Amino acid sequence: MSRTTTTPGLPGMEERTQRGPVLRKGIGPTPTGWFDPRGRALGTWAFSVNRITGLGLVFYLYLHLAVLSLLLAGESSWNDFLELATTWVFLALDVLLLFGILFHGLNGVRVALVGTGIVPGRQQALFWAFTVIGTLTLAYGAIHILGSA
Amino acid sequence: MATGAAAHVLIIGGGGTGGALAHDLTLRGIKVTLVERGEITSGTTGRHHGLLHSGARYAVGDQESAIECIEENTILRRICPGSFEENDGLFVALTDEDMDYMELLLKGCAECGIPTQQLTPDEALRLEPLLNPEVKAAVRIPDGTMDAMRMPLRFFATAKHNGAQIHPYMEVKDLIVHDRVVSGAVVHDHVTGKEGEIHADIVVNATGPWSEKVAAMAGVDVPIRPSPGVLLALRGRLCNMVINRCHKSGDGDIVVPQRGLSVVGTSSWTVDDPDDLGLPEDHVQRMYEEGAKLIPAVKQAEFRAAWSAARPLIGSKEQADTGRELSRTFKTYDHKETDDLEGFVTITGGKGTTLRGMAELCANVICAKLDVQVECATRETVLLPHTAYYAA
Amino acid sequence: MQTMEETATGTEAETRRFRVFRFKRGDRTPHFDTFDVPIEPRTTVLDAMKWIQLHRDPSLSLRHSCYHASCGTCGVRVNGREVLMCVTAVHDLGREITVEPLANIPVLTDLVVDMEEFYERFPDEHPYVRRSEFNPEAAVPDGIATYVRYEDCIECGLCVSACPIVGTTDAYVGPAALAAAQRMLEEPRGADPARLIDWADDPDGAWRCHAAFECTEACPSNVNPAARIMELRGVLVGGRLAFPGRREEEAR
Numbered sequence: 022m023s024r025t026t027t028t029p030g031l032p033g034m035e036e037r038t039q040r041g042p043v044l045r046k047g048i049g050p051t052p053t054g055w056f057d058p059r060g061r062a063l064g065t066w067a068f069s070v071n072r073i074t075g076l077g078l079v080f081y082l083y084l085h086l087a088v089l090s091l092l093l094a095g096e097s098s099w100n101d102f103l104e105l106a107t108t109w110v111f112l113a114l115d116v117l118l119l120f121g122i123l124f125h126g127l128n129g130v131r132v133a134l135v136g137t138g139i140v141p142g143r144q145q146a147l148f149w150a151f152t153v154i155g156t157l158t159l160a161y162g163a164i165h166i167l168g169s170a
Numbered sequence: 171m172a173t174g175a176a177a178h179v180l181i182i183g184g185g186g187t188g189g190a191l192a193h194d195l196t197l198r199g200i201k202v203t204l205v206e207r208g209e210i211t212s213g214t215t216g217r218h219h220g221l222l223h224s225g226a227r228y229a230v231g232d233q234e235s236a237i238e239c240i241e242e243n244t245i246l247r248r249i250c251p252g253s254f255e256e257n258d259g260l261f262v263a264l265t266d267e268d269m270d271y272m273e274l275l276l277k278g279c280a281e282c283g284i285p286t287q288q289l290t291p292d293e294a295l296r297l298e299p300l301l302n303p304e305v306k307a308a309v310r311i312p313d314g315t316m317d318a319m320r321m322p323l324r325f326f327a328t329a330k331h332n333g334a335q336i337h338p339y340m341e342v343k344d345l346i347v348h349d350r351v352v353s354g355a356v357v358h359d360h361v362t363g364k365e366g367e368i369h370a371d372i373v374v375n376a377t378g379p380w381s382e383k384v385a386a387m388a389g390v391d392v393p394i395r396p397s398p399g400v401l402l403a404l405r406g407r408l409c410n411m412v413i414n415r416c417h418k419s420g421d422g423d424i425v426v427p428q429r430g431l432s433v434v435g436t437s438s439w440t441v442d443d444p445d446d447l448g449l450p451e452d453h454v455q456r457m458y459e460e461g462a463k464l465i466p467a468v469k470q471a472e473f474r475a476a477w478s479a480a481r482p483l484i485g486s487k488e489q490a491d492t493g494r495e496l497s498r499t500f501k502t503y504d505h506k507e508t509d510d511l512e513g514f515v516t517i518t519g520g521k522g523t524t525l526r527g528m529a530e531l532c533a534n535v536i537c538a539k540l541d542v543q544v545e546c547a548t549r550e551t552v553l554l555p556h557t558a559y560y561a562a
Numbered sequence: 563m564q565t566m567e568e569t570a571t572g573t574e575a576e577t578r579r580f581r582v583f584r585f586k587r588g589d590r591t592p593h594f595d596t597f598d599v600p601i602e603p604r605t606t607v608l609d610a611m612k613w614i615q616l617h618r619d620p621s622l623s624l625r626h627s628c629y630h631a632s633c634g635t636c637g638v639r640v641n642g643r644e645v646l647m648c649v650t651a652v653h654d655l656g657r658e659i660t661v662e663p664l665a666n667i668p669v670l671t672d673l674v675v676d677m678e679e680f681y682e683r684f685p686d687e688h689p690y691v692r693r694s695e696f697n698p699e700a701a702v703p704d705g706i707a708t709y710v711r712y713e714d715c716i717e718c719g720l721c722v723s724a725c726p727i728v729g730t731t732d733a734y735v736g737p738a739a740l741a742a743a744q745r746m747l748e749e750p751r752g753a754d755p756a757r758l759i760d761w762a763d764d765p766d767g768a769w770r771c772h773a774a775f776e777c778t779e780a781c782p783s784n785v786n787p788a789a790r791i792m793e794l795r796g797v798l799v800g801g802r803l804a805f806p807g808r809r810e811e812e813a814r
Contacts, residue, residue: 033359062779339623430711
C-alpha cells in the first residue's frame with residue numbers, strides 16, 4: 022500500500038513508506054504477547070495452562086529422578102524421604118501433580134483429536150467433556166491420596 | 171501547462187470514480203497521482219448495497235441511466251471476472267398497481283436493450299422459495315451483486331501496478347489557484363502529520379457528495395446535492411438473486427444478497443453536510459416493513475447493521491426535496507468552460523455500476539485538454555485481482 | 563427506541579469516554595487521546611470514531627468502507643478484543659472504552675494497519691466467489707449453472723491479530739491464509755490441490771498452529787479458521803498415512 026508509491030517532493034514520503042511498529046497482544050502498556058490469556062477465550066486458557074502444566078511436569082520429572090536417586094544413598098535416607106512424603110503438605114502437592122497430569126494428558130488428547138483433523142470442529146465440547154472426566158478422576162484421586170494421610 | 175507524455179494529473183477522491191479514472195489515464199500513458207483523505211472507497215462507494223445494476227430500475231423513468239447501466243454491467247463482467255455474484259435478479263409484482271408497472275417495465279427494458287424473462291408466480295417461487303407467497307408475477311433481469319469495495323479496488327490495483335501514485339490518508343486542505351489557473355493542491359498527510367504541495371497540470375475533483383466542498387476551494391460551484399439513504403443488513407442469505415419490487419422507485423424496494431447477508435435498501439432524503447448524514451430510526455423501521463413485503467423472513471432475520479450512504483446527485487439545490495427526482499446520471503464539468511477556470515475538472519454523479527463509463531468520458535475530456543491522442547483501453551483490459559493492491 | 567427527533571429536542575444524550583491509540587510517523591512512541599462522545603442506542607464504535615474525526619480531531623485516521631461487516635477494513639481492538647468497529651454497538655461496552663489498532667500487523671497511523679503483510683501470507687490466488695449453499699432446494703434460472711456467493715472471509719485480519727502464534731513469529735502464515743487454502747481444497751475453482759497441500763505442509767504453515775482457537779473466537783464472519791486448519795491437517799496427516807500403504811501396493 023503506502024510502502025510502494027511515493028510522490029517526489031512531498032515531505033514525509035520516506036517515513037510514510039517505512040515499516041510501522043507492530044503491536045502485540047496483552048492488556049496494559051507492556052504487551053505480554055502469547056502467554057497472556059487475559060481477555061481471551063477458552064481455547065487460549067487451555068493453551069496457556071497446557072504449557073504451564075507441561076513445564077511443571079518436566080520440573081517434576083527431574084525432581085522425581087533426584088528423589089529416586091536417594092535409593093542409591095541407602096535405606097535410612099529413603100525412609101527419611103518417606104516420612105516427608107506422607108505429610109499433608111506433600112500430599113496436597115501430590116494432588117496438584119495429579120491435576121497437572123490429568124489436565125495435560127486429557128487436553129493433549131483433545132489437541133491431538135482436533136489437531137490431526139479427526140474431530141476438527143468440536144474443541145469446546147471436548148474441553149468440557151474432558152473437564153468432567155478430569156474433575157471426577159481428580160476428586161477420586163484426591164480423596165484417596167489425602168485419605169491415606 | 172505540460173501536455174502529452176509530460177503531463178501530470180492529480181485526482182482528488184479515492185472512490186470508484188477516482189480509481190477508474192486513475193486506471194484509464196494511466197493506460198493512456200499519463201502520470202497520475204491520487205489522494206484520498208481516508209481509506210480507499212471509504213466515502214459513498216464502499217457503502218452502497220452492492221447492486222450490479224441491470225438498469226431495469228431506471229428503464230421507465232430515466233432511460234439515459236438505464237442504458238448506461240446495462241452497457242457497463244456487461245463490460246464489468248468482462249473486465250472483472252470472478253468479482254460478482256452473478257445470479258441475476260427479479261422484479262416482483264405484489265399488487266395490481268405493480269402489475270401495471272410491469273407492463274411499463276417490460277416496454278422500457280426492451281427500449282433500453284435490457285434482456286428480460288417473464289415468470290409465473292410458481293416459477294418465481296421455485297427460484298426463490300422465501301419470496302412473498304402472494305407474488306403475482308416476476309420479471310428476471312441481469313442484476314448481480316458486487317463487492318462494493320473489492321470491485322473498485324481492482325481498478326486501483328491495476329492503476330498502481332501501471333505506475334499511478336495512490337495515497338490514502340492524504341487530505342486536500344486547499345487548492346493552489348493563481349490567475350484563474352488551478353495548478354495543484356495543498357495536502358495534509360495523516361500518516362506523518364506533515365503538509366506539502368502536489369503540483370499538477372490538471373486537478374480532478376472526484377469526491378462524490380463532497381464535490382461542492384472541494385469545488386469551493388477553487389471558488390466555483392457544482393450543483394451536487396448529497397442525498398443519503400438508509401440501508402439495513404441482516405444475517406442470513408434470504409435470497410440468492412437480487413429481489414426488486416416492481417413499482418416506481420420507493421423506499422425499501424430492493425433486497426441484495428451479499429455473501430451470507432441480505433441487504434435491504436433504501437430510502438432518500440437530502441442533507442447539506444456529507445459528513446453528517448444521520449440515521450433516521452423511522453427509515454430503518456421502513457426497511458424492515460418494505461423488505462418484509464418482498465421476503466417475509468426479513469422480519470425475523472438477525473440484525474447485522476444499519477447505516478446511511480450519500481448519493482451524489484446532480485441537480486440544483488432548489489430542484490428536489492427528496493433527491494429521487496434528481497437524475498442519477500453522471501457529468502463531467504470542465505471548469506474552463508463553465509467558470510473560466512483552467513486546470514480543474516469535476517466528475518460526479520453516477521452509480522457504482524457506471525464507474526468505468528464515467529471515467530472514460532472524463533478521461534476523454536482530460537486527454538483533449540492535454541493534447542493526448544490515445545484511445546480509451548478500459549473496455550477490454552482485464553483488471554488485476556483486488557489483492558494486487560496490497561502487493562509490493 | 564430513541565428517534566433522531568427525540569434526541570434533537572433535548573433528551574439527555576449519554577456520553578462515553580474513549581481512549582484512542584494515536585501514532586503519527588515521526589512520533590517516538592504512541593500515546594492515547596481521551597474523548598467524551600455522545601452516543602445513542604444505535605451508535606457503533608465506528609460512528610463514535612467518525613464523530614471524533616468530525617467534531618474533535620480531524621487528524622484521527624481510521625479504516626472503514628462498507629459499514630456492514632462485508633469489506634473487513636474496520637478491524638480494531640476494543641478493550642483488548644478484536645472486533646469490527648461498524649457492527650460493535652457502544653451501548654454494550656463499559657463506561658471507558660479503549661480502542662487500539664490490530665496486533666501483529668504493522669501500524670501505519672493511529673488505528674490504521676498496513677495490510678500488505680497480511681496479504682503476503684496468502685497462497686498466490688484465492689478466489690472469493692464460491693457455490694452458494696443457501697436455499698439448497700431452490701431451482702436455478704436458465705443459463706446459470708449454480709447460484710454463487712462471496713466467501714465468508716472478508717480478509718479483516720481479526721484472526722491474525724488474535725492468534726498467539728502470530729504474536730511470536732512473523733514467519734507463520736496465520737489462520738486467514740490457511741483457512742483460504744482449505745476452502746480451495748473444498749472447492750478448487752481451478753486451483754491445484756497438490757500445490758496447496760505442499761504450501762500448507764510446512765513448519766510455518768499448518769503445523770505451526772497450536773490449537774488456541776482464538777482465530778475462530780475473533781472471526782466476525784463464520785469462517786471458523788481453526789476448524790479449517792484442523793481439517794487441513796487432517797488432509798496432510800491422511801496423505802502421510804496413505805503413503806506407506808501405497809508403497810506396499812507398488813511392491814506387490
